[in-house]
Amino acid sequence: MKIYGVALLAACYLIGQILGDALGLLFSFNGNIGGVGFGMLLLIILGDEINKRGWMDNESESGILFWSGLYIPVVVAMSSIQNVKAALTGGWTAVIIGVVATICCFALIPVVSSLAKRLKN
């Protein structure tokens, strides 16, 4: 049943959010700390375990895959509900940061890959 997959996903999401909110309270940050990350981690671990035991059939898995297919469309909808007019008062902020930060990260790749070679030897 597809709903089994959706329910598993819902459980991971909710537990992740609880952990995130609890951490937020703990550090009195007044927000959710890493809830989405915990949810993903949980789904990886639980999904792996469930797959190993052969409890997950294709039908249940397709319940989760449906939602992951909606990921980009949901992000498109999310983009369309932001306060872009106010953001544009920041001028070239997004362009400058986007371009410079990306190029800096590119420049680090050869450094990390020579580090990798040294780790191997």
Place this chain on the structure above:
Amino acid sequence: METITTWLIKHDLILAFLVVGIIMFLSFIISKKLTNNKIPAAAIAITTGLILAYFGGNKGIASIPLFSGMALLGGSMMRDFTIVSTAMGASISQIKKAGLIGVISLFLGVFMAFIFGVALAYLLGYHDIKALVTIGAGACTFIVGPVTGTAIGASSDIIAISIAIGVIKSVLVTLLTPAIAKNIGLNNPETAMIFGGMMGTTSGVTAGLAAVDTKLVPYGALTATFYTGLGCLLCPSVLYYLTTILFS
């Protein structure tokens, strides 16, 4: 006319599915016909979303009653739910395959993008900690930015900036990767994994690698898929905490 509008508002979420579906469809056509798949359809679609938001008010296009369904479809609950679902299929054996260097490049990738983002935002005059952290997270990917911004309570205009930064990164990675692949030694699986971990933006990494050598795509995608999860975990927590300490 008015009855049609009222009728559509009654079915706002379903209308939102239709609108986003049309945006995705047109973006795929534009990506294929006008850019020869050089710019990922996802980046075009998200940019279209941001442009549409400009015609609305402080809640973007959802400020127009006809499009109130976009706020349901693109709200933080749906967004986080679909992001968590993308972890399905990534398994622990895959993490092991990426190995130590994959993990190192992932952490370095998130940390460095965040640091560059925060430093540049600070130089550009942003001194509010929530804004700095959200912008730094946006320099990771267009998902990590809004997830972090919502989690720590940043304002919508800052979140919009963080999405735009992430989209620009995704497009740049796609366009620049084939041009500088030789300079950064991107011609083997290991460097492809490092590349995926350092850049993180999955749509950009896969499209960029496809233009270099399609055989490298799965290696880059392997690490890149973990990047957003790691960013969503680290940015609103450890990195937010460290930034708070640094600036206060």
